[in-house]
Amino acid sequence: MDLGLKNKVAFVAASSDGLGKSVAIELAREGAIVIICGRDKEKLEHAKQEVQKAGSGKVLALAGDLSNQEDVANLIDTSLKEFQAIDILITNTGGPPTGKFEELDEHAWDAAYQQLLVSTTRLIRGFLPGMKTRPWGRIISITSQAVKQPVNNLILSNSVRASVVGLMKTLASELGEYNITVNNVMPGFTNTSRLKNLIANNPSFSSAVKEIPLGRFGEPNEFAAAVTFLASERASYITGVSLAVDGGWIKNII
Template sequence: MDTGLKDKKAIVLAASKGLGKAAAQSLAAEGCHLAICARNEEQLNKTADQFKASGVDVFASAVDVANPGALKQFMEQSIERLGGVDILVTNAGGPPVKSFEETNEEEWRYWYEVTFMTVVRSIKSVLPLLKKQNWGRIINITSISVKAPVERLIYSNALRLAVVGLAKTLSIELGPFNITVNNVAPGYHLTDGLERIVKKRMEAGETREDIFAAWENKIPMRRIGQPGDLAGLIVFLASEQAGYITGATIQVDGGLYPGTL
């Protein structure tokens, strides 16, 4: 299938590891030129070098997406270095494992910034260009928590729903400009981010084997996802073929979400 992605320009936030990296890698494999960021410069540069091996242009900058000024500058530099933008994949680190009573005002504000405002701000940065060229793809990496709350992930369960509401509203506003806006909702995928959740639960007394066995038993496909499982959907949503899919929130969870719709 020719995805039509060769020489398209994609900005992928938080992409030195995990799901963001897999998304960027799969877009690079389709011939997309990339702008990527993450906080740790050494890891980011290693990842950028891997992508460059696919023969695409890569602009990488060490940026904390929670910092509005730094994010704005990164978006502007990305557009300048790539010579435009066609695709935006929003992503950031995931909130910590907490129950409601463990939360506090300061963390609510921080995770609101990271989970929601980075999406708002990065979309604002690309919108004038996408509208002007009458073509664009915006894909937000959220979580299966937008379909069903995940135990003790209160910040994710609450704040990511704002991203879903934003994307659906934008899909209506931006459809006339041939811009699609969709969310992908990953279930359990093996990344450093997931390992942090495992570690937290092990500190509370569970064994690694029990944690994974419990997840795998609940997942109809009987396995934890690999980052590439999610990336395949992101590439498809970015492709020409997905031009009539917008305002959707699609889970990639091995069948974990129990609802019919």
């Protein structure tokens, strides 16, 4: 199947490692021009080389903290100076701290809100005008299986990510007339540094594998394949969905 991604411009947030990097690699492999970002410049440079190797298109690597308003504005300005508009926006960021309600103070809630919801709205606000002029666009948010079934000891993720899904579903209605689709992809337990850290801090996370029908944690490239399809021309009639890539972990019927 030709995904129709050749020369599309994609901004993949938080993509110097993990799920974001895997998505950037897969999009590059399909011929897209990719902008990646992350805070650590050395890690970002390594990722740039990996993404470049996967495809033949240009790769732009921009350092910045997605929780910082000025940094996000710079990421958007630099991308638009280089490409005028982008076609595909993948919103993503690092995961919030673990913990139960009484272990987390007001500051932790505010930081999670900035990290997960506000960074998403800033990226969309910055890139939307360009998509509307095309008019064509794909906005995909990387959230978590936690938005359908809360994960123990992750109250910040379980709570704040639900607001991101509300945002995405509403935008799917608002932006359909511009030929912009808006979807949400929910990773399950996937082998990245984030999962390794969760298990190191709380070994009970490793037993989650027993609750996964496919009997194993996912691999980042399995997640990236689903995101890449939704970002493609072939997914032109899919909008407003939340797609789980979780090996069957979520127990809802639909």
